[in-house]
Amino acid sequence: MTQPTDEAAVEFADDHDAPIGYMQRTRGWYLGLGYDNPYRWAHYTDAPFQPLTKPLAECSVALITTAAPFQADKGDQGPGAAYNARAKFYAVYSGDTAQDHDLRVSHVAIDRKHTHMQDSGSWFPLPALRAAAAAGRIGQVSQRFHGAPTNRSQRHTIDVDGPELLKRCREDGADVAVLVANCPVCHQTLSLVARYLEAQGIATVLMGCAKDIVEHVGVPRLLFSDFPLGNAAGKPHDARSQAETLALALRLLESAPAARTTVQSPQRWSESFDWKLDYANIDRALPEELSRLRAEAEQARITAKALRESSLSPP
Numbered sequence: 582m583t584q585p586t587d588e589a590a591v592e593f594a595d596d597h598d599a600p601i602g603y604m605q606r607t608r609g610w611y612l613g614l615g616y617d618n619p620y621r622w623a624h625y626t627d628a629p630f631q632p633l634t635k636p637l638a639e640c641s642v643a644l645i646t647t648a649a650p651f652q653a654d655k656g657d658q659g660p661g662a663a664y665n666a667r668a669k670f671y672a673v674y675s676g677d678t679a680q681d682h683d684l685r686v687s688h689v690a691i692d693r694k695h696t697h698m699q700d701s702g703s704w705f706p707l708p709a710l711r712a713a714a715a716a717g718r719i720g721q722v723s724q725r726f727h728g729a730p731t732n733r734s735q736r737h738t739i740d741v742d743g744p745e746l747l748k749r750c751r752e753d754g755a756d757v758a759v760l761v762a763n764c765p766v767c768h769q770t771l772s773l774v775a776r777y778l779e780a781q782g783i784a785t786v787l788m789g790c791a792k793d794i795v796e797h798v799g800v801p802r803l804l805f806s807d808f809p810l811g812n813a814a815g816k817p818h819d820a821r822s823q824a825e826t827l828a829l830a831l832r833l834l835e836s837a838p839a840a841r842t843t844v845q846s847p848q849r850w851s852e853s854f855d856w857k858l859d860y861a862n863i864d865r866a867l868p869e870e871l872s873r874l875r876a877e878a879e880q881a882r883i884t885a886k887a888l889r890e891s892s893l894s895p896p
Contacts, residue, residue, distance in 0.1 A: 598854040600807055603765045603791045606861045607690075613863035623735045623769055625799040629780040630840035633757065637835055642719045643755035643783075644726040645746060645774065647767040648684035648705050650674070671732075673745045675725040678707060682726075690764045692809035695856040700817035704763055706788075709814070709827045718831060723753040729760075729774055731767045738770050743777035750783055757834055759827075761813050762789040772798035779840075786834045788813040788826065792843070802837045804830040806846045809856055815848075822848060 608619045633640070649670050676682050684705050686698060702708060710722045727749055732738050750758060760775055762768040768791040775785040779801045786802040789795050790813050795803045806813055806826060815823030826846060833844050850856065859865060 595854065597858060599857075600792045600805070601857050601860060602793050603768075603861075604793055604797065607765055609863050610861035613866070620733070622794060623773060623798045625776070628799040628801055628840035629776055630801050630837075631779050631782055631784045633784055633835060635756070637719055637757070637831060638717055639720045640756040641721050641723050641754050642710060642714075643723040643750045643753060643758040644678070644705075644707060644710060645729055645758055645760040645771065646684065646705055646726060647729055647731050647761075647763050647770060648686050648701070649728070650676070651683040651685050669731065670728060671730050673730065673742055673749070674728040675749055676728075678711070678722045678724060678726050682707070686763045686811050690766075690861075691811035692856070692860050694859055695850075696809045696811055696817065698811055698817075702820075702823050703812045703814050703817045704761060706759070706761060706814040706823060706827050709823050710759070712824070713827060713831065718828075720756075723750070723755045725749065725753055729770055731764060731770050733766055735769070735773060738773045739777065742770075743774055746774055747778055747781050747783070750778065755783060757784040757786075759830060759834075760785060760787045762787060762791070762795075763811050763813070765791055765794055765810070768794040769798055772800045775800045775802075784834060786830045788830050792845075796841070796843060799841060801840045801842070802833050803843045804833055804846065805843055806848065808848075808850045809860070812850075816850070 604622055612619065682705070684701055686704055691698070696703075707722070707726060710719070713719045714721050727746055729738075729742055729746060732742065758775070758778055760771040762771045768787075768789050771787055771789070772795050775787050776799070779785050784801070786804060787795060787800050788804045788806070790806055790808050790810050792803070792805045792807075795805075804826070806815070808816070813826075815826035825848070829844060829846055833842065
């Protein structure tokens with residue numbers, strides 16, 4: 582006998598209005614495109630934890646991003662550009678935080694349907710960090726920000742990129758690091774970097790939109806924003822959203838009681854949750870689209886492999 586319910590009376594949220602399961606969604610997507618070797622995501626059951634050793638108002642804060650510097654000779658990297666493997670980078674880079682920079686995310690698998698990628702403040706919160714320093718919320722922004730390559734090789738991230746990022750953070754006298762992720766693999770990459778830095782004494786907070794991936798890896802602190810990928814630092818063209826998002830991340834740096842602390846931003850992307858049903862959803866792809874998508878995915882894979890191999894080859 583069916584038991585009566587009063588769900589309508591209490592006005593529960595729709596069951597689909599929940600964080601996207603990116604690991605499951607991307608696995609289904611690539612299986613649907615014909616790739617039958619599912620990717621294994623990094624996974625730990627523990628996480629390192631470094632409490633702040635002094636007030637945040639006295640700390641030097643490093644910013645670590647997976648966004649790529651604009652390269653005029655590398656094809657379309659503008660708002661709305663399709664995935665562009667040529668625009669990727671394969672080695673750690675750094676930039677002067679006293680200057681403005683044109684960083685793009687056209688090289689990663691972010692949500693290109695529900696966000697326009699016109700405001701870099703959504704993925705590169707350097708202006709917001711400068712404002713926090715000017716207000717005395719943090720001691721200072723470290724002299725340089727650093728770019729972490731989005732690398733599917735977890736071993737390369739752990740053995741090569743992590744140590745290099747640690748070296749540069751230490752050269753700049755960074756006490757803490759704010760890491761901002763974009764695509765699914767970016768979230769894994771920066772989770773591994775956060776773990777590495779934290780184990781070496783630099784407190785970290787990761788700002789991300791793929792909660793399942795970050796928590797699967799296991800990080801010290803995660804500020805989760807339930808937004809489309811590419812907006813981990815706040816809504817585009819919304820200074821208040823970006824300031825509040827960074828403020829939550831900084832507060833989490835101070836207040837996390839232990840490793841694997843996740844705080845979810847109370848901000849909502851929109852009143853509709855339909856965007857959550859679209860990303861990499863093979864069931865929503867029209868049959869006539871699949872052959873085109875398969876060809877694009879394979880060409881991107883070939884291009885990225887060639888560029889990666891050439892960048893890692895000795896001169």
